[in-house]
Amino acid sequence: xxxxxxxxxxxxVKRGSDREAMEVLGWLGMDWDEGPMYQSAEMGVYRExxxxxxxxxxxxxxxxSRGEIEAAGTDMTGGTGDSVGASGASxxxxxxxxxxxxxxxxxxxxxxxxxxxxxNNWRLVVEAGGAGVKFEDVFAGRQSFxxxxxxxxxxxxxxxxVPAYQLAVVVDDARQGVTxxxxxxxxxxxxxxxxxxxxxxxxxxxxxxxxxxxxxxGVDGKRLAKRHGDTRIGSYRGGGVRAERIIGLIAAWxxxxxxxxxxxxxxxxxxxxxxxxRMPRESVVMTPEDEQWLADRSQ
Numbered sequence: 112x113x114x115x116x117x118x119x120x121x122x123x124v125k126r127g128s129d130r131e132a133m134e135v136l137g138w139l140g141m142d143w144d145e146g147p148m149y150q151s152a153e154m155g156v157y158r159e160x161x162x163x164x165x166x167x168x169x170x171x172x173x174x175x176s177r178g179e180i181e182a183a184g185t186d187m188t189g190g191t192g193d194s195v196g197a198s199g200a201s202x203x204x205x206x207x208x209x210x211x212x213x214x215x216x217x218x219x220x221x222x223x224x225x226x227x228x229x230x231n232n233w234r235l236v237v238e239a240g241g242a243g244v245k246f247e248d249v250f251a252g253r254q255s256f257x258x259x260x261x262x263x264x265x266x267x268x269x270x271x272x273v274p275a276y277q278l279a280v281v282v283d284d285a286r287q288g289v290t291x292x293x294x295x296x297x298x299x300x301x302x303x304x305x306x307x308x309x310x311x312x313x314x315x316x317x318x319x320x321x322x323x324x325x326x327x328x329g330v331d332g333k334r335l336a337k338r339h340g341d342t343r344i345g346s347y348r349g350g351g352v353r354a355e356r357i358i359g360l361i362a363a364w365x366x367x368x369x370x371x372x373x374x375x376x377x378x379x380x381x382x383x384x385x386x387x388x389r390m391p392r393e394s395v396v397m398t399p400e401d402e403q404w405l406a407d408r409s410q
Contacts (some may be wrong), residue, residue, distance in 0.1 A: 113287055114146030117280075118271045120200035135345050139354050140280035140378025147288070150279055157274040158226070159283045160268065160312055161233065165226035169311045170267055171218055174231040180210045199266040199275040201231070203301060212263035226250060233268035235311060247381055249322040251296055251388060256303035265304055277301060281308045285317040296323040297334065306402075322387070325394040327364070335397055342397065352377075352405050360404060364395045 114133070118124045127148065136142075152158075166172035197368040210235060221236065239259040246254050258265070264274040274282070284292065309317040326378055344357060353377035362381055363373040366389030 112141075112145075113288070113289060114143040114148070116147050116149045116281060117202070117276075118149055118151045119276075119279060121271075124320045131345055137346060139344070139358065145287075148283075151173075151281065154273075154328055157279055158279060159217075161274065162226045163313075164223045164235065164267065165313055167231070167311065168224065169236050169304065170233050171221050171224065171236070172227065172231040173215060173216070173234050174270075177210060180212055180216065183213055183216050199269045200271070200273050200279070202276050202280075202298065203354060209377045211261065212265065213240065214259070214263065217264065232266055232270050232384040234264040235267045237262075237264050237307060239334075242351060244306050246306065246321065247300060248299070248302075249320055251299060252297060253301070253325045256300045256306075258303050259299075261300060261381075262304070267308065277308055279318065281305045281312065281314065284319060285309070285312075285314045290319050292319045292324070292325065293322045293324065295326045297326055299323050324390060325392070327395045327397055330396060330398060339397070342371075347405055356405055360401055364391075366390050371400070373401075 114130075114136075116129045118129070119147055128148075132149065139351075161170070214237075218237065226233075237259045243255050243257040248254055265277060280306040283289070302323070327335045329335050333339075335342055347357060348354070353375065355377055356373075358378060358381050359368070359373045359376040362368045362376050362384070363370055365385065367381060367384050367386070368374065368376075370391075
């Protein structure tokens with residue numbers, strides 16, 4: 112288990128959030144073998160990767176505004192790419208509002224270029240045609256994405272002088288020897304983009320196993336977030352909820368226990384009993400009954 116702190120999206124990174132996250136993980140009974148590794152301390156490796164893309168002529172600088180892109184392309188809603196109003200440095204989230212970047216907005220000639228990290232956003236060339244990007248997900252099964260149609264040429268470097276999420280995670284996973292990636296299924300199409308980045312960087316050995324699992328949602332069907340109240344694990348911890356209560360609820364959500372049959376459970380028991388084949392295929396909804404389970408027996 113590798114602990115990596117993805118802290119490149121500086122406007123959204125709160126001081127001390129890394130320590131809080133590590134404390135909560137330890138409280139739940141989780142540990143790690145390597146790290147913490149901070150992306151902000153490794154900027155040189157991302158610049159070197161971006162220089163390779165620019166020299167190879169597979170990426171280019173683009174200073175076009177959102178309005179100019181919208182006027183030329185297709186306005187995308189509900190995608191998971193470079194969200195409008197976001198820096199692109201953090202992992203894209205479900206429900207973000209994004210604009211497809213059409214090939215017509217590329218420079219007439221790309222070719223080998225000098226990378227200037229401060230100039231503009233840099234985008235990866237995504238060629239149209241073909242059968243799209245295909246991969247086999249351990250949980251979600253066979254996947255296929257036409258990246259050219261969905262988002263077109265996507266961000267790999269931002270005008271703030273930091274790599275976009277899609278570039279940074281590929282560089283990190285490859286150099287840190289990551290073999291297993293488990294994350295929410297809202298990032299399924301991000302995997303297709305990351306495969307294109309890896310291909311452009313010549314990282315043929317970058318072949319982790321991907322496991323994308325359902326998200327936890329509120330009763331409105333939307334991704335669990337601040338709009339649903341303070342559902343941070345740290346807040347429950349601060350309110351006196353035992354770690355075994357939270358693990359027991361997760362066990363009921365993930366098929367270790369029957370839905371609605373949560374009971375207190377330690378991390379070791381959860382680890383020993385977890386079986387991915389019993390994980391529900393549909394998204395998990397955090398119901399008022401789930402909240403009651405945490406609230407009623409927190410003392």
